[in-house]
Amino acid sequence: MRKPIIAGNWKMNKSYSEAKVLLEEIKSFDLNKEVEAVVCPPFINLVLAKELLKDTNVEVGAQNAHFETSGAFTGEVSPVFLKDLGVKYVILGHSERREYFGESDELINKKVKSMLENGLLPILCCGETLEERESGKAQDKVKVQLEADLKGLSVEDFDNVVIAYEPIWAIGTGKTASADDAEEMCAYIRSLVKDLFGDAAAEKVRIQYGGSVKPSNVKEIMSKANIDGALVGGASLEAESFSKLVNF
Numbered sequence: 001m002r003k004p005i006i007a008g009n010w011k012m013n014k015s016y017s018e019a020k021v022l023l024e025e026i027k028s029f030d031l032n033k034e035v036e037a038v039v040c041p042p043f044i045n046l047v048l049a050k051e052l053l054k055d056t057n058v059e060v061g062a063q064n065a066h067f068e069t070s071g072a073f074t075g076e077v078s079p080v081f082l083k084d085l086g087v088k089y090v091i092l093g094h095s096e097r098r099e100y101f102g103e104s105d106e107l108i109n110k111k112v113k114s115m116l117e118n119g120l121l122p123i124l125c126c127g128e129t130l131e132e133r134e135s136g137k138a139q140d141k142v143k144v145q146l147e148a149d150l151k152g153l154s155v156e157d158f159d160n161v162v163i164a165y166e167p168i169w170a171i172g173t174g175k176t177a178s179a180d181d182a183e184e185m186c187a188y189i190r191s192l193v194k195d196l197f198g199d200a201a202a203e204k205v206r207i208q209y210g211g212s213v214k215p216s217n218v219k220e221i222m223s224k225a226n227i228d229g230a231l232v233g234g235a236s237l238e239a240e241s242f243s244k245l246v247n248f
């Protein structure tokens with residue numbers, strides 16, 4: 001049985017003061033313990049999140065990390081520092097990192113390996129553009145991404161990876177993929193995992209959907225056999241909304 005995972009990707013939102021308010025509210029909720037809840041605040045709020053959530057079941061994740069562990073890399077954050085803080089997950093390959101910051105599959109592959117080497121669990125994002133979806137190339141795009149991003153991983157390595165399918169055209173747009181479309185792609189991703197890492201890995205891997213997930217649509221999305229969770233942006237920035245997502 002795959003434990004459901006609902007992760008809130010705050011993106012570049014919530015100052016330290018605003019994060020304190022949101023985290024205190026999240027801390028006050030009685031969240032469903034059968035679901036793994038994760039908050040992924042900006043780097044500057046990771047220490048605060050670990051401190052305020054320490055007596056809860058809510059895990060903390062980072063939105064990115066460098067693949068190097070130390071050195072002259074101005075502005076970057078080491079996976080060693082994140083592990084030392086008690087961060088559990090690291091979002092990698094988010095479409096915004098790929099689009100705005102030019103992150104290639106080769107770089108993402110290095111990051112995936114480095115997170116695993118340093119005891120962190122990657123949440124590896126993949127997904128197509130609207131043009132790719134409308135031209136019937138969505139599965140081809142996701143296949144290319146995952147084969148490159150997961151290149152060189154052993155079956156044991158992959159055991160610690162979560163995959164997040166996020167159709168780019170559904171991110172932040174309010175246009176959620178239909179639950180059936182999301183299920184179709186997540187089932188396809190599971191078949192890719194089977195080809196790459198075998199039956200057991202395919203059965204065990206948790207696959208999230210991300211792209212305008214809200215309390216109003218999370219139940220249907222989570223009812224699908226191949227969807228094990230959600231990676232949520234906007235709807236995770238308000239405590240009541242986040243609690244409804246986790247308690248779907």
Ligand SMILES: O=C[C@H](O)COP(=O)(O)O
Nearest residue numbers: 009171172211212233234
């Ligand atoms: O990482 C989260 C995804 O980009 C989805 O964001 P969204 O829920 O605001 O559409």
